[in-house]
Amino acid sequence: MAVSMPLTLALTFGAMYLLGIDIQQTSVATLIIALGLLVDDPVLAGDSIKRTMAEGYPNSVAAWLGPTKLATAIMYATVTNIVAYLSFLMVTGSTGNFLYSLPVVMTCALVASRLVSMTFLPFLAYYLLRPQKKAVKTIEEMREAGVYGWYARIARYSIEHRWMFFAGSLVFLVIGGIIFAQLKVAFFPEDVQYWSYIDVWLPNDVNLGATNDTALRVEEIVRKQAEKFSAEHPGKGQEPVLRYITSFVGGGGPRFWFSASPQLQQLNYAQVLVEVTD
Structure with missing residues (x-):
């Protein structure tokens, strides 16, 4: 098997x-x-x-x-x-x-x-x-002892009183339907974390300092655009649209999302992780 x-x-x-x-x-x-x-x-x-x-x-x-x-x-x-x-x-x-x-x-x-x-x-x-x-026990012998015998007696009793068990099953079905009607139905769970990330690639021969400076420039651009968006959309609420921004320089960050594979450690790469509120 x-x-x-x-x-x-x-x-x-x-x-x-x-x-x-x-x-x-x-x-x-x-x-x-x-x-x-x-x-x-x-x-x-x-x-x-x-x-x-x-x-x-x-x-x-x-x-x-x-x-x-x-x-x-x-x-x-x-x-x-x-x-x-x-x-x-x-x-x-x-x-x-x-x-x-x-x-x-x-x-x-x-x-x-x-x-x-x-x-x-x-x-x-x-x-x-x-x-x-x-010797292998026959079905009749197995029905007289142990767990199998206990199950066989219950099964025999339920068949002899089938209408009573059928009514009981309907009661459980109705109770289950009432409980199910109170549950919220959603095939996919609601995504309440609005994440995105920016890959920063530089030429292969750059050092870590140049990669870090470029990642900081990217963060500055994102912050300015977030402030501009908040100013142009005042009806979105008092909370700033940008919740946080962070950079991983010299390699990808931890696997924050199942389908996002982190990059290996390399001097010419940085990953900027962004979360917004809307």
């Missing part, structure tokens, strides 16, 4: 390449989300093969029969997850463009996991797995 994971990711990366999807923030986050789902198919297929071997079937039969017995259930679980994430394709505008790779990569990963669990994993199981020496 562990060996099947890199193969699944390799198939996923191949599909991403064919579809023109890069490895970026959204696609990587999708793979992290999909990781738990990708494990399910190989685990179910592997457990079914081991149980079939324990029932006395030879490896050649168990490797085929085990995943086949669960093929329909695994297929519907895979399709359900794919359909759930494909709904993101209905989002329009810039948000839809940002999220486009999420459902596509998720679909590629789940399909790859399905293929691996029904082909590669049985192939490995045929050569690697051996029947367990100790």
Whole structure:
């Protein structure tokens, strides 16, 4: 099962390449989300093969029969997850463009996991797995003891009193809807920090002093323009438009924004960081 994971990711990366999807923030986050789902198919297929071997079937039969017995259930679980994430394709505008790779990569990963669990994993199981020496408990025996037995009793009771449980679930649904109606809805959190930065590049042979003098001149220009803007827009409030300005000379500053990569240390470079109030 562990060996099947890199193969699944390799198939996923191949599909991403064919579809023109890069490895970026959204696609990587999708793979992290999909990781738990990708494990399910190989685990179910592997457990079914081991149980079939324990029932006395030879490896050649168990490797085929085990995943086949669960093929329909695994297929519907895979399709359900794919359909759930494909709904993101209905989002329009810039948000839809940002999220486009999420459902596509998720679909590629789940399909790859399905293929691996029904082909590669049985192939490995045929050569690697051996029947367990100790007797495997039947489903009926497992339902009588331990956590599984406790769960089975609750499940049996809920089925026998299905209408009562159905009414209880409706109550929770209504409560959840009332609470959800009170929540503020925003797909992206509001950005309340208005940052920008200015890259200052000088010729390669300048010293650090010249870079520092140029950064100070840049700061002076920004301050003058901010004062000019505040004077031309008095209705914007009493607070100055420029909140602060600072420079990092000889290299970039710390990574203050996820998508802003700091420059390496070099004498001819300075980064001027600006935050405004509007």
